[in-house]
Amino acid sequence: MKEEQFLKLKEIVSNYLPDDVSSEAIQRESNFLEELNINSANLVDIVLDVEDAFDIMLENEDMDGMQTMADAQRIIQTKLEAK
């Protein structure tokens, strides 16, 4: 995945971090719920922002498989290639 896309995703995710987690904590393998302390309601908002930012549409299966930053990048990449 291109660095540019990772940074774009990181920027979206950083908007939803709780106060006690810094954006430095967002690494390629970071787990959204367990490591970044993002709750499932905010994860939905991240997905909606990702859809807008990358002009893609995610399905329920994609949501189920989206546990880490790497999962998100893989899903975004797959969707972009399918466009």
Add this chain to the structure above:
Amino acid sequence: MTPEEILHHLPYNQPFLFVDEIVSINSESVHGKYWFNPEHSFYQGHFKNKPVTPGVILTECCAQIGLVCLGIYLLGAEGQDEGFNAIQIGLSSSDMEFLLPVPPGETVKVVSEKEYFRFNKLKCQVKMFNAQEELVCKGVLAGMFKTLSHGG
């Protein structure tokens, strides 16, 4: 799903049921009513000798009508209503403004418009009006819905 079926599916009981009637509902919006019974125990303490409906209760009323009734309707429309005995609901965020006090005995109208319902998260813009059609409070509420399979 009819308003009667939705009321039947609501996971609340007295003294924490704040929906009397669903006036209209569709996939984009809901309009419901509730009468604040002066016998509610919270009026004894909020405030001393001057009963006013607490803002958290107004928020709860907006959430039960605006989020939960609409959410049950939307889940039903998606065919996800089989496991409704085991529905799990959580309020995930609330951002409310309160403009007028609501005295005991008032009948309020709640109007809620869907912003989105995606991945079982429902986000709505809600407004509450008093019997004089004055805006009492308004805001944005969001909640998560989870239907568990039978026995789950």
